[in-house]
Amino acid sequence: MIMKRLFLALFVFTLCLPALPGAAQEEIVTLVTHDSFNISEDVLKSFEEETGLKIEILQLGDAGTLTNQAVLSANNPLGDVIFGIDNTFLGRALAGDIFEPYVSPLLEDVPDAFKVDPENRVTPIDYGDVCLNYDLRYFEENELEVPTHLQDLTSEAYKNLLVVQNPATSSPGLAFLLATIAEFGTDGDYTYLDYWQDLVDNGVLVVEDWSSAYYGEFTLAGGDYPLVVSYASSPPVEVLFADPPVDEALTGSVIGDGTCFRQIEFAGVLKGANNINGAQKFIDFMLSKEFQEDIPLQMFVFPVNPNAELPELFVEYAQIPDNPAQMTIEEIDAGREQWIQAWTEAVLR
């Protein structure tokens, strides 16, 4: 009989599950973001204490998945504020009409280069440069010169040395593809596709995602490729998590003109949000010095607020490119799918 009751109780329980009440609708702000979102406990706590708001974090995969899900739920948003859509996907989100415009008072400090939407539907929060990283020890031991231009990578010296990510499935992969498009263009005698053909002939390895490239193929983790597409912030992070600790860099970034692509990450109030006021406060908070200074060591990207000081680690080990590849949101949005498709046809199939 005990068994019977147990089963019955469990069954009734399963039926009741959907009916269980959610959290009470107090001052909650739901933040919808990607899997890489991170922040210091203290910083978040002080914000919550100051404002009396409670932040609930909902994580939705990578930046691309996040964008698509936000667009799909345009009529009934998943939360109040969204963070993590970058300039490579922003056009898709803007076309999906998911934002409620908001101008934060702190926005005036932010350099104009980051303010890409004249209608202020999104607020820039951070930026990061996707750059080639190289294994310092490998380059030293083999007396290799560090490449300075994208075209260098097609030369014999770098044969079978480069691993990149699939632009269709990887955010840095897409950024690197965009850098090659900005550099070589889509028409003329030598387009980006010709360049990629040369890369293929020179033994470039394309893998599915960043982890497979960095931990599967990069020489630093025991692979065979000393050049990898990663971030300008990877060298300081590599030092931060070096094991055993080191005081010299293990990797470097290639920062020659046009070799890097700058990703800017945005936040926005979601249209139809329950707590628009709270969402706006959270955006102000994200632009505040406290949050901005927390960004580098938690998310490994750079603050857009020039008043925020960089941690010493970043000052010492991060190289910031002077002239990363440039492309407007409109250009990216008009070409993105077409370029990915053309690239897939040319390189993979």
Place this chain on the structure above:
Amino acid sequence: MDRSRTALIWRYAGRGLLLTPLLFLLVFFFYPLGSILQFSLAPDGKLDFAAFQQIFSRPYYRETLWFTTWQAALSTLLTLGLAFPAAHVFAKYQFPGKSLLLALATIPFVLPTVVVATAFIALLGEDSALNGLLMKVFKLEEPPLHLERSLKIILLAHIFYNYAVALRIISSFWSNQSQRIQEAAQMLGASRWMVFYRITLPLLLPAVTAAAALVFMFCFTSFGVVRILGGLKYATLEVEIHYQSLSLFDLPTAGALSVIQLMTTLVMMIVYTNLQRQMTQPLNLQSSRQVARKPRRWAEKGWLALNLIVMSLLIFAPILALIERSFTLGDGGFTTRYYEQLQENPHRSIRAVAPVAAIQNSLEYAFFVTIFSVLLGTLAAYLLSQKTRFSRWLDPVFMLPLAASAVTLGFGFIITLDEPPLNLRSSYWIVPIAHTLVAMPLVVRSVLPSLRAIKPSIGEAAAVLGASRWQRWRRIELPLITRSIAVGATFAFTVSMGEFGASSFVARPNQPTIPIVIFRFLGQPGLANYGQALAMSVILMAVCAAGFVLIERLNRAVIGEF
């Protein structure tokens, strides 16, 4: 209350109960899936066939469908070919460490592909010890094994992942089979091969085909193994669906491909379920204690040893390579520092999770998933075991959650489960529900063959002797199917622990599980992160192995060994 009224109530309650798994599928599978497909393919209410036309006009998609099918078929054949002899050994012989070995063999199912890839490369890559040995022994200039980014490594990984599915389902069915017919045949002069081929194999076919169907489905919708281990020159339909829906956000094409994937698998499952129904017959079942015995002659011992060696090379070698790496990564020899670092949170970030908390989150989800899927899956198996036309049609339908693309279903959740009473898309329950969708078919396939093998005459005899429906179930049927329920429960637990399938595209509150923590570490540069990802993978393996052993024990304690 008089007897007939009680009986009537039981009958209606029973029928209602049997329909709950169907209701679950309708609400959490067909409704979200149908909505997203409608949204993708008929945005204005009118079905647009343009996407289908475009797909059929391009040979690329035909080739992809063909590759998807044959690599799945080949993987299934190889997996069964290796697991079947092992199932014999596990069903027929008693030997020390048997349940532990079975637990260990199931571990691959939960491991993230990126982690498995590093183990495979360490063992079989160009610079591996094996290649070095082969070069030395055969005096070769070049490493003879070129498995990186090849079809061979896809097949190998599919065997690695699915071996336990076949092993567990077949051996659990086998271990309750009475030997009487075989003994009789041998008495009448049939040779051992004759007995196997004409009696044993046909009697086992229900379990063999059930295992084959599951393995096939997993390989058919394979994604990570194909892309990460096989390299980018291989693509399955599932890969294309991901590409279309995530990269290109081309929902019509993604939707059309999803429909093609579902329909292809549906046709195969209709064929399979019909075959299985015809093959199944009531059997003489016996306690596994009576069936299994110690290996006696040298031939038997050798056969046992051979199977265990194959199993070790296939399953345990990569697992050991992983464990070894988690203790020796870096330059300094043996170290436990990656395990120690897991406890620390030097940067005081909200994302840092103590391993204990991640284990707790994983176990919590797995607990619910195991209970949901065992209840729903067993009820579904009862529903499907009825000899009506309705259940005949339903049978393949209960396999479909395995055929649906995770990303399509995830998008479906987003647009449908957004309003009360189903406002679940950002709730705690969405993850266990997504896991249960994948786990339930495994329970159904585990339980159904044993359920169908029960002779109705036993129950009838008990009824004549005055046993109530409940008593008949509790005293006769439950003991006969308990072993397969335990197999199903193990898979449900495993599916949840490994964050398998549909849950990768649902929104989740900040309640990171072990696999999520592994992925976070793998998303950051630095050897310490890599080391901690490996350490966490080893913890995942240990927790799962403990879980398997516990389920086995619990099963014995509650229902008794059969």
